[in-house]
Amino acid sequence: MVLKFYSFSSPTAGCGAVALTLLEKRVPFEVIHVDMADIKTPEYLAKHPWGQVPMIDDDGFILYESRAICRYLAEKYADQGTPLIPTGLTAKARFEQAASIELANFWPLVRRITIEAVYNPRRNLPVDEAALAQARSELPAKLDVYEVILGTQKYLGGNEITLADLFHLWFAPPLNRAGHDVMLNRGPNVTRWWNDISSRPSWVKLQAEGIKSVS
Structure with a gap:
């Protein structure tokens, strides 16, 4: 299942950081563009209680907070793309x-x-x-x-x-x-x-x- 990336369309702030990490790590993903109204719906808040972006759904694993997402991607895909977190x-x-x-x-x-x-x-x-x-x-x-x-x-x-x-x-x-x-x-x-x-x-x-x- 391809990773789902909930984001605004503009590569600004945390959305840009996660998108950049995905590209650097060469990770396929489906972007789900949302707006301010979308992220305040009950359905979205059930996944992200703060009602913000970015958020990812990696085959059922939901993760929000951009720095946490970037670290997760860098470590999960450590063997592909640009190394972004050292191992020593x-x-x-x-x-x-x-x-x-x-x-x-x-x-x-x-x-x-x-x-x-x-x-x-x-x-x-x-x-x-x-x-x-x-x-x-x-x-x-x-x-x-x-x-x-x-x-x-x-x-x-x-x-x-x-x-x-x-x-x-x-x-x-x-x-x-x-x-x-x-x-x-x-x-x-x-x-x-x-x-x-x-x-x-x-x-x-x-x-x-x-x-x-x-x-």
């Missing part, structure tokens, strides 16, 4: 360290910038200018540390790409479309790393075509 003890520890760095230091700030600079104006909601200014002022210091880390290795977890790197692409599409490229004019190591991960063929394909089923 120390290498995996460095991957988990890098994943924690993204979750604690990068994601909260870029998420806040996306909400206040893109989503709230689009929905005619008030913009928290103070929160937006704070996130924009804090992000450069975080990326200065990235610059140091990436000066000694190719990727955040070492010299091989991992999920920790790909997770940084979550909010790139809406920010770039709105002219808020948060990675513009950073240090040379950050710029080199960002150009590397954002130009991967799987990611370029998602930006061009959206999230589509793969047989």
Whole structure:
């Protein structure tokens, strides 16, 4: 039974992360496009009590939360596609360290910038200018540390790409479309790393075509 992937059509946030992982791991899947009304129905809530996307149904195994889904896919299909989670003890520890760095230091700030600079104006909601200014002022210091880390290795977890790197692409599409490229004019190591991960063929394909089923 082909894996079912419940998702919005746009490769943004968690939906984009899961779609990217599926493509990198060369996993066939059937995408089931849903909208905001669909994910609040009793039928959907019976599977995903939070009423969100993404979610997968892998032959009856239901899993939600994008980072959990990506880890599951990377480990289940470890022997195909791009290796995205190392297997050695120390290498995996460095991957988990890098994943924690993204979750604690990068994601909260870029998420806040996306909400206040893109989503709230689009929905005619008030913009928290103070929160937006704070996130924009804090992000450069975080990326200065990235610059140091990436000066000694190719990727955040070492010299091989991992999920920790790909997770940084979550909010790139809406920010770039709105002219808020948060990675513009950073240090040379950050710029080199960002150009590397954002130009991967799987990611370029998602930006061009959206999230589509793969047989």
